[in-house]
Amino acid sequence: xxxxxxxxxxxxxxxxxxxxxxxxxxxxxxxxxxxxxxxxxxxxxxxxxxxxxxxxxxxxxxxxxxxxxxxxxxxxxxxxxxxxxxxxxxxxxxxxxxxxxxxxxxxxxxxxxxxxxxxxxxxxxxxxxxxxxxxxxxxxxxxxxxxxxxxxxxxxxxxxxxxxxxxxxxxxxxxxxxxxxxxxxxxxxxxxxxxxxxxxxxxxxxxxxx
Numbered sequence: 001x002x003x004x005x006x007x008x009x010x011x012x013x014x015x016x017x018x019x020x021x022x023x024x025x026x027x028x029x030x031x032x033x034x035x036x037x038x039x040x041x042x043x044x045x046x047x048x049x050x051x052x053x054x055x056x057x058x059x060x061x062x063x064x065x066x067x068x069x070x071x072x073x074x075x076x077x078x079x080x081x082x083x084x085x086x087x088x089x090x091x092x093x094x095x096x097x098x099x100x101x102x103x104x105x106x107x108x109x110x111x112x113x114x115x116x117x118x119x120x121x122x123x124x125x126x127x128x129x130x131x132x133x134x135x136x137x138x139x140x141x142x143x144x145x146x147x148x149x150x151x152x153x154x155x156x157x158x159x160x161x162x163x164x165x166x167x168x169x170x171x172x173x174x175x176x177x178x179x180x181x182x183x184x185x186x187x188x189x190x191x192x193x194x195x196x197x198x199x200x201x202x203x204x205x206x207x208x209x210x
Contacts, residue, residue, distance in 0.1 A: 009108055009157070019102050024095040029167075032094045033095045041176070045087030045183075056183055057086040063191070079192040085183040090174055099166040107158040120148045 038153040046054040061084070064077045172180075 010106065013106060013159075018104055018159075018161060022100055022102050022165075026100045026165065030096045032187070033093075037092055037094050041087065041092060041179075044090060045085070056186065058083050058186075059086045059089065065191075067191075080189060081099075081192055082189040084187050088180060088183055088187075092176065094166055094170050094172055096170050097163075097165060097167045100166040103162040103164070105160040107160075109156040109158075110154075112151045113150075114156075115150045117148045120144070130144065 020173075045057055047057050060081055062079060062081050065080045066075050066077045068075045071165050121142075121144045171177075
């Protein structure tokens, strides 16, 4: 009986699906994570007006700030308000799969079975005739012998696969960084009751940022 063809057995294993499946899943996971981050920016960072135009979602805080008079040197507490884009107060969730390790082990065992059976049959028959002075006896013997042998071969396949995935947070893309930089310039800090807290808030914000 020929030896088992182990190289052919290994060639029949669908490595493309076994190894490619986890890698495709990792790419899909990164795509879903990027889409989730983009949807987060859209839903949390902006509001949509009646005409469909989007504008940054702003948050206004009130606080007291010590102000020193330049002439008298006296200090007083004055109320101020600051308006900040809400997106600057949150962390945009950026995650990605950093590493995928696929461990795949194949174990092939060749089992050979050899069976032998012997069968022996013996038949004896006595035909005799007995008289007063003479006698005659006839013997008949029939025998048969048969040997059967069979041989079989079987290859057992054992597969073991482990997938290790490492994921972590990453920096925001350059486009998102530029967006956050533009939003940072819209921060407005003005004293309460100041004229810049009205329609000229944008100019006040530029002054505060410089």
